[in-house]
Amino acid sequence: MNDRTPGSMSPFNRMFFFLVGAVTGASVVLLLAPQSGRATREVMRRKLSDTAGSARDLKDQLIRRGQKIRDEARHHVDDAVSTLTGAGGAKLPG
Numbered sequence: 497m498n499d500r501t502p503g504s505m506s507p508f509n510r511m512f513f514f515l516v517g518a519v520t521g522a523s524v525v526l527l528l529a530p531q532s533g534r535a536t537r538e539v540m541r542r543k544l545s546d547t548a549g550s551a552r553d554l555k556d557q558l559i560r561r562g563q564k565i566r567d568e569a570r571h572h573v574d575d576a577v578s579t580l581t582g583a584g585g586a587k588l589p590g
Contacts, residue, residue, distance in 0.1 A: 511554060519547050 505513075522543050526536055 508554065508558060515547060515550060515554075519543070 523540065526540050526543070529536060529539075531539070
């Protein structure tokens with residue numbers, strides 16, 4: 497069973513599927529466009545380069561978000577350890 501409700505997809509998944517759809521649509525349009533092969537290849541090369549840049553930006557966003565979540569979790573764990581041990585300032589190694 498799938499417990500997900502419609503619209504519960506994460507913003508990153510939505511962005512990914514949007515980019516896949518955009519690239520697919522652009523590719524079909526370019527392949528059917530009345531241009532020379534050379535012009536079509538140049539347009540496709542530019543579009544793929546733009547899409548690769550967007551994918552890199554999305555990857556960087558995901559990495560930064562993951563690092564932020566990791567740092568926040570570490571802070572919460574450190575606080576919990578300090579509270580449980582009564583050390584007040586004890587930190588986890590690493």
